[in-house]
Amino acid sequence: MEPVEQSNDVALDIIITNVVSVFRTRCHLNLRTIGLEGNNVIYKPEVGKVLMKLRKPRITASIWSSGKIICTGATSEDEAKLGARRLARCLQKIGFKVRFSDFKVVNVLAVCSMPFQIRLIEFTKNNRPIASYEPEIHPAASYRIKNLRATVQVFSTGNITVTGPNVQNVALAVEYIYPLLLECQKTLV
Amino acid sequence: MPSSCPECGSSNVVEDDLYSQKQWVCEDCGSLVSEGVFTTTLSDEQQSRTIPYYISTEVTKRPCANLVKGLGRVRALCRILRLSSDMEMGAVSLFERAYNHPTFIHVRLLKKEVLGGCCVLITCRQKNCPITMGTISSLLDADSALIGMVYQDLIKALSIEPTTTSISDMLESYCYGYKLSPGEVSEVFAEPTRRLVERSAALVELAADTWLVTGRHPLPILMACVYVAWQSLKPMDRMKCTLNKFCQISRLSKEVCAERKDTVQKRISELRHVLCKLGRELPWLRGDTVEPSTVARLVDDILKHRQTLMLKALRHYEQEAEPDLSDCTATDEADQLPITDPAAPSQPLLTSKLDQKDQLSGKDMDILKTSGQSELKCGDKAVEESVPPAGQEHWGKRHLFLPPSVRTEKRPRVDAPELTVTGYEEISDSEIEAYIRSPEEVRRYLAVKRKLKDDED
Numbered sequence: 151m152e153p154v155e156q157s158n159d160v161a162l163d164i165i166i167t168n169v170v171s172v173f174r175t176r177c178h179l180n181l182r183t184i185g186l187e188g189n190n191v192i193y194k195p196e197v198g199k200v201l202m203k204l205r206k207p208r209i210t211a212s213i214w215s216s217g218k219i220i221c222t223g224a225t226s227e228d229e230a231k232l233g234a235r236r237l238a239r240c241l242q243k244i245g246f247k248v249r250f251s252d253f254k255v256v257n258v259l260a261v262c263s264m265p266f267q268i269r270l271i272e273f274t275k276n277n278r279p280i281a282s283y284e285p286e287i288h289p290a291a292s293y294r295i296k297n298l299r300a301t302v303q304v305f306s307t308g309n310i311t312v313t314g315p316n317v318q319n320v321a322l323a324v325e326y327i328y329p330l331l332l333e334c335q336k337t338l339v
Numbered sequence: 340m341p342s343s344c345p346e347c348g349s350s351n352v353v354e355d356d357l358y359s360q361k362q363w364v365c366e367d368c369g370s371l372v373s374e375g376v377f378t379t380t381l382s383d384e385q386q387s388r389t390i391p392y393y394i395s396t397e398v399t400k401r402p403c404a405n406l407v408k409g410l411g412r413v414r415a416l417c418r419i420l421r422l423s424s425d426m427e428m429g430a431v432s433l434f435e436r437a438y439n440h441p442t443f444i445h446v447r448l449l450k451k452e453v454l455g456g457c458c459v460l461i462t463c464r465q466k467n468c469p470i471t472m473g474t475i476s477s478l479l480d481a482d483s484a485l486i487g488m489v490y491q492d493l494i495k496a497l498s499i500e501p502t503t504t505s506i507s508d509m510l511e512s513y514c515y516g517y518k519l520s521p522g523e524v525s526e527v528f529a530e531p532t533r534r535l536v537e538r539s540a541a542l543v544e545l546a547a548d549t550w551l552v553t554g555r556h557p558l559p560i561l562m563a564c565v566y567v568a569w570q571s572l573k574p575m576d577r578m579k580c581t582l583n584k585f586c587q588i589s590r591l592s593k594e595v596c597a598e599r600k601d602t603v604q605k606r607i608s609e610l611r612h613v614l615c616k617l618g619r620e621l622p623w624l625r626g627d628t629v630e631p632s633t634v635a636r637l638v639d640d641i642l643k644h645r646q647t648l649m650l651k652a653l654r655h656y657e658q659e660a661e662p663d664l665s666d667c668t669a670t671d672e673a674d675q676l677p678i679t680d681p682a683a684p685s686q687p688l689l690t691s692k693l694d695q696k697d698q699l700s701g702k703d704m705d706i707l708k709t710s711g712q713s714e715l716k717c718g719d720k721a722v723e724e725s726v727p728p729a730g731q732e733h734w735g736k737r738h739l740f741l742p743p744s745v746r747t748e749k750r751p752r753v754d755a756p757e758l759t760v761t762g763y764e765e766i767s768d769s770e771i772e773a774y775i776r777s778p779e780e781v782r783r784y785l786a787v788k789r790k791l792k793d794d795e796d
Contacts, residue, residue: 186781189774206770207760231762239766240774265734267742270553274503283503286472287487289554306553307745 162262164324166317169224170257173234175217175241176249184213187244202237209233213241220256227255227317257313260320264308264328266335273304273334293330295323302327346370405451406438413455416478420470422463430462433497442496450489453481457490461499468512469504473558477593506557507543511536513561516595519569519588527576528588530569538568541642542610548649549613549740551606559597563606567614571638578635582607609743616739617641620651656739 181200185193192201200213207229212220219237224230231253238250270291274283281304283291290303290311300314300323310327314320343350344365351366361375413434417427434455437443443454456475463470472490476483494501514536521529542564546552552560566585570577580588582603586596597603611631618629618637621644629637641648776784 186784187776189776202774204774226760228760228762232760232764232766235762236766236770239771243768243771243775267550267738267745271503271505279500282501284487284490284501285554286483286556287491306550306742 162264162324162328164260164262164312164321166225166258166260166320168222168257168259169227169230169255169317170220170222170259171224171227171230171234171253171255172218172220173238173253174251175219175238175246176251177217177247179213179215179217179241179246181213181215184241184244188240202240204233204236206236207233209237211237227258230255255316257315258317258320260312260317260324262310262312262324264310264331264335266308266332268304268306268308268331269334270304270306273331276334277330293327295326298323298326304331344368344370344372403438405448406435409434409438409451409455412452413459416456416459416475419478420459420463420474422459422468426462426466426468429466430459433462434458437493437497440496442492449481450485452479453486453489454493455479456481456486457493460490461493461501464502464504467502467508469509470512471509471556471558471561473556473597474595477596477598483598506547506552506560507540509557510540510543510561510564513595514539514565516592517565517589523590524588527573528580530572534572535565535568538572538638538642539564541645542568542638545613545642545645546610550742551609551613553742555606556597556602559599559602559606562595562597562603563610566603566607567610567635567638570635574636574638578633613740614638614641616652617645617648620648620655653739657737660737 181193181195181198184200184202185191188200188202190203190205194201198215202211202213203209204211207224209221209223209230211222211233219234221230221234221237224233234253235250238248242248270283270285274281274291277293280295281291281293288303290305293302293304294300295302298314298319300312300319302323303311304327310324310331312320312323314323342352344352344367347365347368347370349365349367352363352372353366355362355364357374363372363374364370365372410431413430414427417430422430437454437458438451443451446454456479460470460472460475472483472486475481476486479486493499514532517532517535518524519528519530519535520532523529539561543552543561546560546564566582569585570580582600608631611634614634614637615629615631618624618634618641621637621640624637634641
């Protein structure tokens with residue numbers, strides 16, 4: 151993703167690492183046939199699904215017999231859509247009456263690196279009910295932004311991971327949290 | 340209702356109940372014609388429901404046996420940790436509330452055991468006398484991940500606001516787990532707890548300032564600080580003593596000892612390296628080497644002059660890193676007040692980074708720009724970080740003290756170049772063919788499978 155330009159001229163690289171999306175094929179799928187005729191598939195009868203991996207947009211899809219499919223591994227929303235369509239075409243070629251419908255991006259995971267360390271205890275104290283930090287459970291402080299439905303995990307090294315329902319929310323979440331982090335980069339002495 | 344008796348054929352059948360069982364008896368011959376069902380079943384109940392075993396019909400409700408056991412466990416924990424009586428009462432009432440909450444009433448027994456520990460933990464934190472989760476985990480012999488899960492569920496269920504505890508608060512109660520008072524061990528190893536706490540507190544503060552504490556489990560750090568503090572109080576005799584020997588001497592109780600000794604060793608070496616970095620600045624050593632294994636004898640001096648040594652070390656590091664800008668920083672620093680923050684990356688850093696991105700001019704231009712900016716800022720009582728002249732140097736290199744994982748940070752992956760994808764492109768048949776097996780391949784695959792199966796059999 152391109153650097154996000156903000157009003158105070160800071161360039162931060164937000165790297166999207168995973169986009170999770172779902173879609174439906176509106177028809178019943180025979181998992182055994184897919185397992186047999188598909189090339190990059192793993193059939194898991196104990197769980198009742200088939201895992202299919204695509205090469206071009208690097209995507210892993212979980213296919214259920216009801217026709218619901220979850221795609222993970224894309225690095226952008228458009229890539230996720232392309233991968234999903236490719237998958238639907240694949241299933242069509244195998245012989246099912248597939249109709250590509252109800253495509254929706256469900257979750258986006260991104261990482262961002264701040265060029266400074268962050269004092270987590272101070273960060274938690276400043277943002278008391280919204281931020282929570284338990285070093286014995288997880289090394290990062292977690293901050294939930296309710297209106298964006300995004301969660302940010304802040305590490306002391308300055309790296310943050312953001313999860314949100316779509317890419318725009320993720321970018322807004324980073325913009326929102328940046329000033330809060332900036333005031334907690336108190337240094338020695 | 341039966342109308343005639345099968346024995347004598349008379350129609351004089353009357354209803355005659357035996358206690359609560361309905362019976363139809365023939366009046367003439369006295370034989371039992373039929374009887375109702377005695378026990379309560381679906382057919383007899385008006386609402387057609389059986390009474391399940393877990394709903395009792397007791398008049399006075401007794402408290403659940405597991406609740407009683409759990410309360411006993413909470414009280415025992417409080418006694419082991421030597422908590423005051425009102426803290427014990429607080430923990431007990433919290434446990435009762437939590438136990439009867441819908442989130443916890445139907446969970447497995449293991450979780451209910453852990454719930455008791457979490458209640459004690461929360462009560463301690465609220466009364467400003469915190470204990471670590473590691474302590475609870477070793478006392479209950481439970482998995483720390485489970486404790487973490489139950490703790491977070493408990494906070495959410497009862498809407499308790501968690502208090503952030505700092506590691507220094509935990510130190511005093513932690514030190515009481517070490518049995519090193521003069522009566523209990525030989526004179527060489529004995530140490531009054533007060534002195535130990537003082538020295539360890541200073542070391543813990545130093546560790547916190549130099550990024551050894553943030554994000555990490557507190558128990559190994561506390562143990563490392565206490566060990567180094569103990570060594571430094573009589574360095575000549577105690578320097579040879581290893582960590583394991585120290586644990587034996589102080590007869591460390593299970594809840595105070597960290598789970599994994601190798602983590603403690605790592606923290607000890609990190610702490611010693613920090614002490615070495617500061618020890619090198621001691622003027623009376625005059626450039627002598629300071630080794631982690633022998634730094635214990637210098638700890639006393641280092642801690643006394645902590646602030647000054649820190650400043651000196653940071654300035655030294657800056658000067659070494661930026662030799663061409665050393666003139667600028669040296670002259671400006673002379674005018675500064677002692678309290679400065681030389682390690683503050685902020686606005687000028689970021690704007691100059693952006694400038695670098697914009698312009699394609701050479702190194703010289705950048706140096707001029709950054710030196711100009713730092714001169715400006717120096718006047719404002721804040722010595723700014725001098726920015727590296729050019730290149731994509733990691734910001735971490737400019738700091739002497741960093742969170743350790745920054746130093747060992749992997750290079751960012753340079754994946755395949757981002758495809759400009761719209762999501763609506765045409766998908767050619769040939770691409771899709773690659774993902775489907777041809778009939779020939781399918782036949783071959785089935786044949787191989789059959790063969791493998793036969794071989795197995």
